[in-house]
Amino acid sequence: METLAFNGGSPVRTKPFPEWPIYGEQEERHLLEVLHSGKWGGIGRIKLPEFEEQFAAYHGASHAVTVVNGTIGITIALQAAGVQPGDEVIMPPYTFIATATSALMFGAIPVFADVEPDSLLLDPDRVEEAITPKTKAILTVHLAGAPSDMTRLREIADRHGIRLIEDSAQAVGAQWEGNGVGTIGDMGTFSFQSSKNINAGEGGIILTNNKALADQAWSLTNVGRIREGAWYQHEHIGWNLRMTEFQAAVLLGQMTRLDEQMAKRERNGKLLTELLDEIEGIRTIRRDPRITRHANHLYMFKLEPAITMDKSQIIRHINSEGIPVGYGYISLNRNEAVIREIEKWTGEHRIQPCPVSERASEKEVLWLHQNVLLAEEQDMYDIAKAIKKVTNSILAGRDHA
Known part of the structure; x- marks a missing residue:
C-alpha cells in the first residue's frame, strides 16, 4: 500500500486544476x-x-x-x-x-x-x-x-x-x-x-x-x-x-461560454460519480431523475461511517495528494451568529434540530468546486485515485497521524 503524501509519500497529483474566472x-x-x-x-x-x-x-x-x-x-x-x-x-x-x-x-x-x-x-x-x-x-x-x-x-x-x-x-x-x-x-x-x-x-x-x-x-x-x-x-x-x-x-x-462549460462539467461530474461509486467508504449524492439539467457548481460526496477519521484530517490527507477538496457548510441551525440574531428579533433562544444537515456538516460531506470539473477527463481519474488511496489507508488502519 502506498504511503500517503501527508506522511512523506509521493502525491497522486502535482498539476494544478483550471483557474477561475475564465475570460477573454x-x-x-x-x-x-x-x-x-x-x-x-x-x-x-x-x-x-x-x-x-x-x-x-x-x-x-x-x-x-x-x-x-x-x-x-x-x-x-x-x-x-x-x-x-x-x-x-x-x-x-x-x-x-x-x-x-x-x-x-x-x-x-x-x-x-x-x-x-x-x-x-x-x-x-x-x-x-x-x-x-x-x-x-x-x-x-x-x-x-x-x-x-x-x-x-x-x-x-x-x-x-x-x-x-x-x-x-x-x-x-x-x-x-x-x-x-x-x-x-x-x-x-x-x-x-x-x-x-x-x-x-x-x-x-x-x-x-x-x-x-x-x-x-x-x-x-x-x-x-x-x-x-x-x-x-x-x-x-x-x-x-x-x-x-x-x-x-x-x-x-x-x-457566451456557459453552455460549453455546463456540458463539460456534466460529463466530468458523471464520470467522477462512476469512479467514486467503486470506492469503498465513499457514497455519491443522489440525483433526482427529474433534474433535466444540473449546474454542477459543486461536486459533493459523502464519507461512509466506516471512515472513522476526523473529517478535517481526511481533507488534509486528500489535499496533500493534490486534490482541493473542501469541508463544506456549517449547519446554520447550529450557527451561533444566526441563533443570536433570531433571538434578537424574537426574544427566544431557538435551537432547531436538523440531524441530517448536522451529520453532513460534521462528519460526511466533502466538496470540489466547479472549476475542478472544467479539467480534463484524465484529471477525474486522478481525483478518484487520490480519494481511494486515502480511504484505503484509513480502512486498513494506517496513516492516522
Whole structure:
C-alpha cells in the first residue's frame, strides 16, 4: 500500500486544476464599450437591459431585475413577495449563511427544515411539519446546482397559500423537468459572486414570471421609483441596489461560454460519480431523475461511517495528494451568529434540530468546486485515485497521524 503524501509519500497529483474566472476578448470588448460610452450607471443603460433580457430568456422567465449581489436578491425577493418583519421563512440549514441573513436583514425569521439524506436538498416532508400561521414563504436552495423537488414544494406552497422563493445562487442554467430554475417558484434569485458559474466579481439577479412582483422588486432596488415614472417620482420606500454597466458587460461575455462549460462539467461530474461509486467508504449524492439539467457548481460526496477519521484530517490527507477538496457548510441551525440574531428579533433562544444537515456538516460531506470539473477527463481519474488511496489507508488502519 502506498504511503500517503501527508506522511512523506509521493502525491497522486502535482498539476494544478483550471483557474477561475475564465475570460477573454468578449469581456474586454464589452467593458471598453461601456467605458467609452460614459454610461456607467444611472439612466441610459445599454448592457444591463441586454443582459437582463438574455439571462431571463435563457431560463424561460418573463422578467429580470439585476441587483448588487445574490444576498440582496433574496432580501428583495422576500420583501416583494410580501414577507414582513416577524414573518417566518422556511429554509434548509445546509446552505451558505446568506440564505438566512437575507431574511434576518429585515427581521424575517428563518425556520430550518432538515434536508434529504441522499440529496442534501430541502426535504418537503420537513417543510410540511414546519409550517405555522406565521409562515409566509418557503425559501428553497438549489444546492451545488441541483434543483430542489420543485413539484412537491410548489404544491405545498400553493396548498398553504404561501410564497415559494428559489435561492438559485449556485444553479445558473439548471432545469427541473425541463423548466429553468428561478421560474417555478414565485421568484428566483441568482448570484454572480466570484466563485459562481458566471462571474462578475459581485452581482445578482431576480427572475419571475409575475409582472407585479417584478415591478415591486424593481422599485425596491431603484429607491422606490416606479417603472415609466419620473426620475424623482418615489412612490415606495426603496434603496439604491442597482448593478453597474461594467458588471453587465462582464456577464454578457461570461454567458457566451456557459453552455460549453455546463456540458463539460456534466460529463466530468458523471464520470467522477462512476469512479467514486467503486470506492469503498465513499457514497455519491443522489440525483433526482427529474433534474433535466444540473449546474454542477459543486461536486459533493459523502464519507461512509466506516471512515472513522476526523473529517478535517481526511481533507488534509486528500489535499496533500493534490486534490482541493473542501469541508463544506456549517449547519446554520447550529450557527451561533444566526441563533443570536433570531433571538434578537424574537426574544427566544431557538435551537432547531436538523440531524441530517448536522451529520453532513460534521462528519460526511466533502466538496470540489466547479472549476475542478472544467479539467480534463484524465484529471477525474486522478481525483478518484487520490480519494481511494486515502480511504484505503484509513480502512486498513494506517496513516492516522
